[in-house]
Amino acid sequence: MSKTDYLPSGFIQPLQDYVRECPSPSTALLDEMGLCLAVPSVSAERFCELLDAAWAQAPASALGIRLGLATQPGHFGVVGYMVSYCGTLGQALARYYRYQRLLQQSLVSRAELKDGVLHMRWNQAVAKTPLATEFSLAAFINLCQALIGRAVTPVRAGLPFAKPADASVYPALLGCPVDFDCAAIELAIPEHLLALPISSKDPYLLRLLEQQAQGLLQQLPEGEESRAGSAFQRVQEQILESMKNGDVSAVAVASALGYSLRTFYRELRAAGYSYRGLLAHTRHTLARQYLADPALAQTDVALLLGYSEQSSFIRAFRSWTGMTPGEYRSHLTPGAHGMPGKQR
Structure with a gap:
């Protein structure tokens, strides 16, 4: 089994919760899982x-x-957060496949x-044990x-291992017929589900996270995605850099990017953004991440976001x-790896 494939560590959270609820949980195993969750x-x-x-x-x-x-969407890492901000399930699955x-x-x-x-089917070259394929499905x-x-309620599901003695448990848990000895992990769902809306949709945060996912994808070896960063990505990155200096004004960001203020605003409008909205959404996204870290005081969070006053x-x-x-x-x-509920 190759050691070169990696998964988001958030997937370990349900395992740790399960072990913790056992009659005599292994402290060593819980500690080991905790170390894995820390990265x-x-x-x-x-x-x-x-x-x-x-x-x-x-x-x-x-x-x-x-x-x-x-599992929860947050356990899927940046992909889970990104699909949570899409408009419909169909849009979410399209991005899921793009960044899988x-x-x-x-x-x-x-x-x-x-x-x-x-009809969907997928193979996992490394995490292909029966337990791992069950978990993935x-x-x-x-x-x-x-x-x-x-x-x-799926139409059907399939798993790539021999039919177990307790096969009746699978359709009871998944709510659909389950086949075994399949060539891949298989799942079929009604097409009409793709049009259902996602209540947590947020176009700005989706764009932020998609840019982050794109950057991560480009870092993978032998990746197929290699397009140059967009104007949006350059502005976002400069906002993050300017936060370190405590000056996130449009003038400062435009100057750092080599634009006059008028040209800067014009470029943003052409891309469908406003600087005020982009800055607010960037700060909002980071604020929620920072506030989830108990090591950061509110004054620290304010400074990290470029505010001169708390x-x-x-x-x-x-x-x-x-x-x-x-x-x-x-x-x-405390210690939750899922996403806090979307605040209105």
């Missing part, structure tokens, strides 16, 4: 080993399915619409359910979310 990614081989270790702690039928159904190599570099998938049904179904806020940050944050930074922090669950 952005984990090798696919290690993930499979941790799945096996979780099963050894408390064997259960279709455990990979059960654990996959406990950020989830597993060796992931190979195909999708086809036929007779009102979306169930996590994908649960992602779709989380995005549209309702249960997804009061200005508090007023801005209240305008974005309807609550103060302190109130927002009080709503966060």
Whole structure:
């Protein structure tokens, strides 16, 4: 089994939760999982080993399915956050397929619409144990359910291993017929689900995260995506750089990019943005990330975002979310790897 493939470490969270709830949980295993969660990614081989270790702690039928159904969009890393800000499930799946190599570099998938049904199939060259394939299938179904806020009843599902003795558990958990000995992980869902809206959609945040995903994809070896950064990406990167200097005015950012202020505004308008809106959304996105870090005081967060006064940050944050930074922090669950609810 190759050691070159990696998965988002957030996928370990359901495993750790499962082990923690066992009658006699292994402290060493929990600590090991905690170390893996402290970094952005984990090798696919290690993930499979941790799945096996979780099963050894408390064997259960279709455990990979059960654990996959406990995932949250945030466990999928930047891809999970990005698809959460799309407008419909169809748009989300289109981006999911485009950036799937950020989830597993060796992931190979195909999708086809036929007779009102979306047929999907994918292979995992590294994370291909029965438990890992179960987890992958169930996590994908649960992602779709989380995005549209309702249960997804597949037409059918398939798994690439021999039919187990307890095969009746699988359709009971997934709500559809499940075939075994398939050539790949398979899933079919009704086409009409693709038009369902995603309540957490946000075009600005989607653009921010898609740029981040594009940058990450370009860093992968042998990647097919290699286009030059757009004007949007240059502005975003300069805003982040200017925050370090404490001056995120349009004049400062335009000057750093080599534009006159008038040309800068004209370029943004042509791309469908306003500087004020872009800056606010960038700050909002970063503020929520920073506030989730208990090591950062509110004054630190304000400075990191380029505010000279904490009061200005508090007023801005209240305008974005309807609550103060302190109130927002009080709503966060310590140690959670999922996304906080979208604040209005």
